[in-house]
Amino acid sequence: MPELPEVETMVRGIRPHVEGRRIIKAARCRCAYRPIDVTPSARSIGQRSKGQLITRVKRLAKRIILELESGDAFVIEPRMTGLMLVSDPPDRTHLRFEWQLEERVEKGERNTETLLFWDRRGLGTLRLYSQQEMAEALGPSKLGPDALSMTLDDWRGRLPGTQRAVKVALLDQKLVAGIGNLYASEILHLARIHPGHPSDRLKVPHLKRLHAATQQVLQTAIRYEGSTLADGTYRNALNQNGSYQNEHRVYARADEPCPTCGKSTIVRIVQAQRSTFYCQRCQPEKW
DNA sequence: ATTAATGTTCAGAA
DNA sequence: TTTCTGAACATTAA
Numbered sequence: 202m203p204e205l206p207e208v209e210t211m212v213r214g215i216r217p218h219v220e221g222r223r224i225i226k227a228a229r230c231r232c233a234y235r236p237i238d239v240t241p242s243a244r245s246i247g248q249r250s251k252g253q254l255i256t257r258v259k260r261l262a263k264r265i266i267l268e269l270e271s272g273d274a275f276v277i278e279p280r281m282t283g284l285m286l287v288s289d290p291p292d293r294t295h296l297r298f299e300w301q302l303e304e305r306v307e308k309g310e311r312n313t314e315t316l317l318f319w320d321r322r323g324l325g326t327l328r329l330y331s332q333q334e335m336a337e338a339l340g341p342s343k344l345g346p347d348a349l350s351m352t353l354d355d356w357r358g359r360l361p362g363t364q365r366a367v368k369v370a371l372l373d374q375k376l377v378a379g380i381g382n383l384y385a386s387e388i389l390h391l392a393r394i395h396p397g398h399p400s401d402r403l404k405v406p407h408l409k410r411l412h413a414a415t416q417q418v419l420q421t422a423i424r425y426e427g428s429t430l431a432d433g434t435y436r437n438a439l440n441q442n443g444s445y446q447n448e449h450r451v452y453a454r455a456d457e458p459c460p461t462c463g464k465s466t467i468v469r470i471v472q473a474q475r476s477t478f479y480c481q482r483c484q485p486e487k488w
Numbered sequence: 489a490t491t492a493a494t495g496t497t498c499a500g501a502a
Numbered sequence: 503t504t505t506c507t508g509a510a511c512a513t514t515a516a
Contacts, residue, residue, distance in 0.1 A: 278497080281496060282495095282511090323510085383495090432514075476493095491516085496510100497509105502507090
């Protein structure tokens with residue numbers, strides 16, 4: 202499920218193929234399933250973006266942003282199973298959106314001319330925003346600071362504002378943006394914090410560890426190009442597996458020995474209707 | 489053959 | 503106000 206590291210990997214993967222290139226055509230794919238949720242209408246998106254130069258490709262939290270010379274920007278939310286590809290897709294039945302790009306020859310090589318959005322479950326969304334709409338849709342009232350830009354002071358300023366369990370708070374994109382279910386468990390294990398700990402009762406030493414663990418887990422996961430889980434859904438821009446799943450400390454490792462202490466086994470609990478994995482010895486409830 | 493589970497986000501309820 | 507629940511969806515495992 203694309204979280205921050207997976208989306209960052211997609212962005213890095215498509216950037217050299219897409220940035221500085223002109224859009225010939227942007228259109229929804231006729232898909233065997235329900236068409237992708239787009240705003241404004243697919244026709245309007247096609248008209249407004251046709252002929253536009255893609256000036257910059259960037260990531261914000263779990264979203265991919267394609268900035269155009271007009272000031273408009275595509276904002277793509279992969280949600281559960283969406284992928285941005287510059288290669289052959291896993292199949293054609295789940296293709297949702299396609300950008301045909303102007304051909305370009307670089308160093309004697311012909312680069313990809315098509316950018317694809319592929320989405321098996323179809324929960325992903327695509328928007329074409331004006332600058333003002335962007336500021337509104339991605340502003341502080343909708344989205345907290347990006348997880349990688351969070352400073353210790355940001356953590357100290359934001360977590361005490363809620364009594365919710367820290368694992369649940371980490372999933373709140375208004376509080377901190379980019380962390381999802383998988384990395385929340387990984388970060389808390391590295392930080393040695395119990396997932397049920399009330400956010401507003403975390404002390405400064407915990408917040409320091411949380412800050413450091415967030416940086417370490419997300420940066421490392423980006424180096425490994427994200428996590429491809431057992432269902433094999435997530436792939437990078439070239440339709441290749443990530444490899445951070447081999448480094449997971451706790452996620453989906455119930456009943457396996459804890460990689461830190463080797464004595465306890467990882468347990469699975471449910472919080473806010475989602476799985477949480479942790480070590481009862483390394484992440485004690487009280488200390 | 490049904491049913492549950494998967495996890496992100498939003499709308500609407502508690 | 504804050505927190506929680508269910509729905510959207512396709513696919514797989516039980």
